[in-house]
Amino acid sequence: MTSGVGRAGDARSPDSYGDDASETYDDWFREWASLGALIDCVTRFAGSGPVLELGIGNGPLALALLERGINVHGIDNSAQMVARLRARPGGERIPVTLGDFAELPVTGEFSVIFAAKGSFFHLPTQDEQVRCFANVARHLRPGGVFVLDGLTPDETSLLADQGKVIPRTGDTLVMRFRRYDRSTQHLESHYVGTKGDSVRHLSFTFRYAWPSELDLMARIAGMRLRERWGGWDRTPFKPSSTYHVSVYELAG
Numbered sequence: 035m036t037s038g039v040g041r042a043g044d045a046r047s048p049d050s051y052g053d054d055a056s057e058t059y060d061d062w063f064r065e066w067a068s069l070g071a072l073i074d075c076v077t078r079f080a081g082s083g084p085v086l087e088l089g090i091g092n093g094p095l096a097l098a099l100l101e102r103g104i105n106v107h108g109i110d111n112s113a114q115m116v117a118r119l120r121a122r123p124g125g126e127r128i129p130v131t132l133g134d135f136a137e138l139p140v141t142g143e144f145s146v147i148f149a150a151k152g153s154f155f156h157l158p159t160q161d162e163q164v165r166c167f168a169n170v171a172r173h174l175r176p177g178g179v180f181v182l183d184g185l186t187p188d189e190t191s192l193l194a195d196q197g198k199v200i201p202r203t204g205d206t207l208v209m210r211f212r213r214y215d216r217s218t219q220h221l222e223s224h225y226v227g228t229k230g231d232s233v234r235h236l237s238f239t240f241r242y243a244w245p246s247e248l249d250l251m252a253r254i255a256g257m258r259l260r261e262r263w264g265g266w267d268r269t270p271f272k273p274s275s276t277y278h279v280s281v282y283e284l285a286g
Contacts, residue, residue, distance in 0.1 A: 071266035073098045075279075076146055079179050080104050083145025086173070088135040088166075089153030093119035096128050107144070109135045136162040138169035147173060148181040155184055155240040158220070163243065167255035171284060179260060180252075180282040186275055187219075187242045219243065245278055258285040 076085060076099060083105075087096050090108025092115050099106045101124075109131045110116055116132065119125040133139045135149075136157050147170050157163045170180045208227040214220060224237040243251075249259050260283045264275040271278055 068266040069095070069098065071268075072150055073102065075266050075268070076148055076181065077102050077104060079146045079181070079281075081145050083175055083178070084142065085146045085148070086140065086144045088138075088147065088149040089156065090119065090128075090130060091115045093122060093125055093128065095150055097122060097124055100124050100128060107131075107140070109133055109138065109140060111135075136166045136169070138166065138173060140173060143173055143175040143178070145175050145178045146181060147178070150183055152184050152240060154182045155242055156238065158239060158241045160219075160241070160243075160247075163241065164251050164254060167251045167257065167282075171255040171257055174284055176284065178283070180257065181279065182248075183266065183277070183279045184248075185242060186278055187221075187244060188276060214242075245280060248280060252282045253285075256285055257282040 072095065080099075085099060085104050085106045087099075087106065087108045090096050090110045091112070093108070096106045096108050096119070107129045108119075111132065111134060113132060116130050119128065119130065131140050154163070154166065157166055167180070174180065206227055206229045208225055211224045211226070213222050215222075219242050221240045221242050222237065223240070224235065227234045227236075245262065252258060259280065261281040262271045263269055263279045264271045265277060266279055268279075
């Protein structure tokens with residue numbers, strides 16, 4: 035799931051991440067316990083209106099929504115990821131725009147615009163994240179919502195999260211290493227995967243932001259926080275929460 039925005043100096047910029055990951059994404063990252071809760075959540079908000087996924091990638095979330103009868107659209111910068119979506123049953127029925135979701139070069143209005151699995155934070159600067167909020171606001175129907183998820187940054191856990199083995203089934207082993215830059219709020223993640231004698235490496239950078247910063251971005255864009263949970267299952271968001279799902283609506 036990729037934004038379409040690169041940053042000079044990255045080992046792998048977000049521009050290249052989607053194409054690089056297209057061959058391994060399903061095998062490395064396909065397991066996600068919150069999938070069902072996310073689909074339920076988006077479906078409840080969607081009503082009869084269309085839904086837009088930012089960073090649709092190869093489409094597991096969009097296809098699940100399509101199975102629920104939701105009119106779902108997507109945007110992604112990776113032609114290879116979108117080609118994999120098209121190859122899946124039902125994938126050709128989902129309209130996808132190739133482009134940068136900071137600029138959101140789509141037409142029409144949507145009941146729900148959402149960015150899942152941290153996709154919003156592939157936008158590598160505060161300015162691009164603010165522009166994304168502003169462009170989302172322009173494409174929301176009256177009563178529509180913008181939903182995104184992400185980590186609640188915690189320096190202690192970031193420092194400790196080195197060499198973590200990503201839970202997998204089968205014969206693939208994936209390990210994650212991270213480093214972060216306080217001055218830019220960049221979190222660089224490196225994934226090393228082994229399968230038999232094969233070893234592959236992917237890296238990409240998030241620009242993390244605290245919920246309070248996201249709330250200010252929303253305010254600048256003419257939106258306001260409607261709800262915030264500690265997960266897609268709508269568990270309460272607490273002071274100790276390490277993850278959030280935030281729901282924004284147009285103000286006034």
